[in-house]
Amino acid sequence: MSSIERVVQTGTTSDVMTPAELANIAFLAWSSFSIFLMIQGAGLFYSGLSKRKSALTQAALSLIVTAVVQIQWFVWGYSLSFARNASKFIGTLQFAGLHNLTRNFNSVPELGNAVFQSMLASLTAALLVGSIADRARIVPLVVFIFIWSTVVYDPIACWTWNSNGWGSIMGYLDYAGGTPIHMCAGMTALAYSFMVGKKYEEPDLHRPHSTMFVVIGTCLLWVGWFGFNSGANLVATPRAVQALLNTQIAAAFGGFAWVGLDYRMGGKWSIVGFCSGVISGLVSITPAAGFVPSWSAPVFGVLGGVLCNTGTKVKYYLKIDDSLDVFAVHGVGAMVGNILTALFASVAIAGSNGPEDLPFKGGWLDHHYIQLAYQLAVSLAAAGYSFVVSVLILYIIQYIPGLHLRITAEDEELGIDIAEHDEYAFDYVELYPDLPLDEEILGADKRGPAAQDSFVHDGEIPLHDLNMGNESLANAAANVPGWVGAHAKFR
Template sequence: MSLNLTGTATGVGTGGDTLTTDLNTQFDAADMVWVGTSAALVWIMIPGIGLLYSGLSRKKHALSLLWASIMAVGVVSFQWFWWGYSLVFSHNTKGNGFIGTLQFFGFKDVLGAPSSVTSVPDILFAFFQGMFAIVTGTLMVGGACERARLLPMMIFLFLWITIVYCPIACWTWNAEGWLALLGALDYAGGGPVHICSGHGALIYALVLGKRNDPVAKAGMPKYKPHSVTSVVLGTVFLWFGWFGFNGGSAGNATIRAWYSCVNTNLAASCAALTWMFIDYFRFGRKWTTVGLCSGAISGLVGITPAAGFVPIWASVIIGIVTAIACNFAVDLKTLLRIDDGLDVYALHGVGGAVGSIMTGIFAADYVNASAGAEALAISGGWINHNYKQVGYQLAAICSVVAWTCVVTAALLMIMDRIPFLRLRLRAEEEEMGTDGAQIGEFTYEDNEMYIPEPVRSNTSAKVPRPTAIDDQINENSDSAPSSEQAGQPAEKVVV
């Protein structure tokens, strides 16, 4: 029996009664398919971050960083359902665009009404934007690499997404957000995702303090990546998922979405080559794989706020400039004496700020208008003679940096004074490694293992006569003796 769908969509609340109204007719099916597919692509970025961070870390901490990426999926997904989506994308705000209301608390009424991006329904937009929140949280906890306790990390992540990320995302992306009304442009998350996560990670690293390193007592600890293969795999996942991150941020399946994908790929490619060439001349005349991957990520970060606004030729400039800035920003941790071991601040904090400024310079009204009837008009940047746009971008950068640093520091210092929420591992636990001290599992089981008897070949051999010790052991125990018990040296088998 077919439904009698003769009702009319209300456009508010749930959008209407699904038993009497076809809510899908309000939206273009292609738009919904593309945004939903993009959300799945963005999800792939989350384990990509875990692989990247794990590969850059030392072996005894490698699993904890993979763990953190999957943990972030669980914690932030629940937070987004609980009140995160409502605080960012409720259809009205409080404080003159500062924060959303609890209109959608617990996903109440999140169904078929047009979302803040009117081309897709609330339920789809909530799914898509939830992925951005998870990515931001996963990036931020990278500042705690190799020295943070995991229970406080989970609690901190929930609180940080609530009181740091959600207000900034509301300012930027909610139609009533104060930065959006001011005129700041942020296509896919230069401020809410990258500047926010980069500076959050920097403060996390600052409050935790420097990793224990008996060699680098005065300077910053510096270790070689334990698995460049994991670094490459993480970069591949991130680059691939970024097509959903930027392409889906168009909110539709128009030419603008594909334009932003081309910008994304080109900026990443130019940045990867730039970083690799810089490292070739700065460090030992080697074409480093880690440099190539770091450059690609810096380019992806730099193009994020600009991808749907700037001409394709501008993505080449953005990729090159962002790679140069981020490459030299890696040295800032030594000057600041903050042990940001995974360079989250250099890549995301600095890269996001550079990309946001470049957006103010290169944003073009005709690129934005490639979305056709679904486009919202902009005045463009310097190339449209809108010279005040860079001022708006700087205002957005400064507000995001100030809010992130102050609130993150306050939250961490309060938590660290609560005994059971102590943030950092003890010295002996850090020496053992986060994997052993906090998880009890390991990425690699490289401990030397022993077997109770020598390894014998398949060829026939004369069986030795049992000794008196063998007879005594067989009488007193059902288990086979070890080679040490039998008076023989243990034969070691490395697994």
């Protein structure tokens, strides 16, 4: 045995691992860690888009749902998705408790695949919670995520990624999770926001409390997508590098496509719009990352950015309050990616073997035109199944004592952070729970186009005086017209 080979104890036997196998394990561990970063990035992204009095909850939900899914995945989630004796629709309890896993699974220990897939399942749950920002109770959400993971996510993962699944047998292509992750998250988000109902306040009063959080969250999501898409290959090969390159290109084009459309309509270069476009491009390329040539990646990015941007209008027609446009970005983006995969999938990129070593015939580039029907069949089936079953689960949960889905109108005005946790993201939120309007701030005076729809501090009052006690405020009010009424509203 060479100096770089290692002996790994497995029960009572010893297995010699080659350098290539060790490299694959390291690659898979890095990919799993990257997805965990994505989950926290999603939390920050949603937190930044939320109100300041909901910011803590949205950031923390990424951790909470990760913990729930990890428990479910350990108990039976992995087995229901990847059992080797699975039916066409769902697995068995063959690997319940992560028992009986083999040492080798596509050149890596099967435990490594279980960890990687657990991160994907957790990410799916973390993505959908943005649709119910500001108004959904935590305990019913935790119960829902555990049940939903079992009866919605696991079956769809089995359809698409298990070699026994009906989608896999038919020939459906999904490299990294266009349907099990993004379509599932988008349609479940639509179902949850439908069942919870609209916010009590007018939608046009809502605006992001921290664009900086949105930028940081997008950075973590983009970085994590490196491991997400390239790690779907499970092993470090040139195909993983191809997936990584396609991911980068689509993200870049998606960002400019979305912000370009916003600029044409509003004349402003929106940072939030650019970040949303980047994520739309990333979502769209996900099912195709390891199947398509690099020259096609801009098509995924541009169409993903434009159509996901357009998809944000759907909730107004449906009269559903999807708070942070999860359906538009992930549901619409997944459908765009699945369809384009059928058009651009190429044997020259993916090789002769597809998922689970089934014959790979490519898409329209290789004159395999039926692939479009396969992509549409699985996409539409997963979309309908996710929405309908999620609605049924929520309908049942809301009638269980103590599991009503949403907070009260009074608690929503107070803020979900204090109503559910009695904690704040920032200490000043207790004093100023809402983002005030300009005309209500200290007689604020807008100074030029850049100040429109933004907070402009009145230069006559030192910033530190905004935290003064009532007695000091009363003294300051004598010299500042309009101060008493404006401050009293936000006390």
